[in-house]
Amino acid sequence: MIHAQITIINKLGLHARAAAKLVGVTGKHGCQIEIGSEGKMVDAKSIMSVMLLAAAQGTVLDLKVNGEGAQHAFDEVTQLVNNFFDEGE
Amino acid sequence: MNISDILTPKRTLADLNCSSKKRSLESVSQWLAEQMPNFDGKHVFNALINREKLGSTGFGDGIAIPHCRLASCDQVTGALVRLTNPIDFDAIDQQPVDLLFVLLVPLEATDEHLQILATLAGKFGQAEFREQVRQATDAEAIYQIAIA
Numbered sequence: 001m002i003h004a005q006i007t008i009i010n011k012l013g014l015h016a017r018a019a020a021k022l023v024g025v026t027g028k029h030g031c032q033i034e035i036g037s038e039g040k041m042v043d044a045k046s047i048m049s050v051m052l053l054a055a056a057q058g059t060v061l062d063l064k065v066n067g068e069g070a071q072h073a074f075d076e077v078t079q080l081v082n083n084f085f086d087e088g089e
Numbered sequence: 090m091n092i093s094d095i096l097t098p099k100r101t102l103a104d105l106n107c108s109s110k111k112r113s114l115e116s117v118s119q120w121l122a123e124q125m126p127n128f129d130g131k132h133v134f135n136a137l138i139n140r141e142k143l144g145s146t147g148f149g150d151g152i153a154i155p156h157c158r159l160a161s162c163d164q165v166t167g168a169l170v171r172l173t174n175p176i177d178f179d180a181i182d183q184q185p186v187d188l189l190f191v192l193l194v195p196l197e198a199t200d201e202h203l204q205i206l207a208t209l210a211g212k213f214g215q216a217e218f219r220e221q222v223r224q225a226t227d228a229e230a231i232y233q234i235a236i237a
Contacts, residue, residue, distance in 0.1 A: 013203050016154065020144050020181065047148045047181060048214035054207035056200050 001066040002074045010084040013056040016047075018085040023047045025076050031067030033077065038062065044077070090204040092212065093236040095167035095192075099124055101235070103228040106173040110186075114138055114155060117170055117191055127161055133193065147180025152213045154206070156192035165205055166193040169235055171222065188213070188222060 008014055014022070026033045026044045033044040035053070041062065042049035055061060065074045080086070102120070107113040114137045122130035136157035140146065147153040168191040175185035190209055194202050212218050212235070225231040 012199055015199075015203060016146060016148075016156065016206055017144055020148075023181065046214075048150075048152075048210040051148075051206045051210035052214070054203040056203055 001064060002070050003062065003064050004074070004078075005060050006063050006078055006081050008055045008057060008059045008061065008081065010081075010087050011057055011089045012087065013059065014050060014053055016051065018087070019047050019050040021080060021085050022050055022077065025080050026073065029069055029073035029076075031065055031070045031073050033066075033073055034064040035061050090201065090208055091236070092167070092208060095165050095205060096169055096232065096235060098229055098232045100166075100168040101228045101232040102168070102170045103225070103231055104173045105170050107176065109176060110141070110178045111138065113170075113172065113176060113189065114141070117155075117168065117189065121166075121168055121191070121193070125166070127163075128159070128193070129161070132161070133157070133159070137191070141179075145179040145181065147178035147182075147184075147186050148210075148213075149180060149182040149184065150213075150216070150219060151175060151180075151184060151187045152190070152219065153178050153180065153186045153188070154190050154192060154209055154213075156194060158194045158196050158198075160196055162193045162195045164195065165198060165201055167191065167205075169222075169231060171225075171231060188219065 034041040035044040118134035119130040122128045170189040175187040178186035
């Protein structure tokens with residue numbers, strides 16, 4: 001299992017479109033992916049669950065990836081987050 | 090942030106009959122503008138449809154949360170609409186949509202917007218809540234379920 005922290009850096013945070021993009025990436029992978037903070041980890045493949053986090057810019061989230069292809073999934077998720085969800089800011 | 094902060098009984102609609110995603114957004118925009126003089130129906134519709142072009146707000150399980158930021162909006166304004174018949178909404182799960190929660194958001198309300206999305210996700214993410222809204226007899230009943 002991979003367990004790491006990622007910081008939401010885009011200006012608008014994990015709003016609906018960013019959450020949809022995240023789910024678009026996580027949904028391609030067969031492994032289990034959870035995101036959130038201790039005590040409130042949610043399924044990163046469910047957009048409703050991801051929006052529950054209300055993660056604003058600067059929020060540090062835990063990312064847990066477990067199962068086959070975990071490293072690949074982890075890399076893709078971190079790339080999306082660190083690339084400001086392709087929003088440019 | 091509670092649903093009662095952004096929704097009113099007047100902005101809850103029990104049975105809107107429309108044939109497409111575009112028509113539903115058009116009708117809802119017009120309907121909202123009739124109730125709220127600070128909104129222009131055409132303007133609201135354009136903003137909502139432009140947002141949909143960036144990716145559908147059909148988030149699965151028959152739920153859509155069409156939303157947009159508007160300069161003419163001074164506080165987060167919600168409207169809950171139940172459709173008579175489910176319509177294609179390009180939803181994330183490819184399933185037709187029959188419940189719309191429309192959100193009009195001021196330009197700068199970033200954190201508030203996230204809080205509202207979380208509140209809505211908490212409600213509409215529950216199968217039981219969705220079922221109650223679908224079974225409700227009229228708009229007033231839907232409103233009471235939504236703010237409970």
